[in-house]
Amino acid sequence: MAQKSSTRRKRRSTDELIADYEKKIRDVKARAKEKELKSSPAMKKAVSLVKAMDRCLSEAAEEGNNHLRHAVADGRKALSKYLQTQGVTLPKANLPRGRKPS
DSSP states (O other), rough: OOOOOSOOOOOOOHHHHHHHHHHHHHHHHHHHHHHHHHSSSHHHHHHHHHHHHHHHHHHHHHHHHHHHHHHHHHHHHHHHHHHHTTOHHHOOOOOOOOOEEE
């Protein structure tokens, strides 16, 4: 048998419910905006370019080519910064750490 809990359930107030629903509405609107952006052919190419850069970063890491990794990472940072300001979410990259090779 299930034991009764001595604590009582706290019911949320109408203000708390309204705030939660407003947050859900903002999330839905943000997803709709992102979907609209991703339908643009230029944005599709830009997102696929970022994904290709991510693949290049991982392959360069396997080869140990640090010069290429840092060069591609610099390009990816600039492009991803622009796309994020437009509202597009991108996958997390495995960017190189440490100093750039000279």
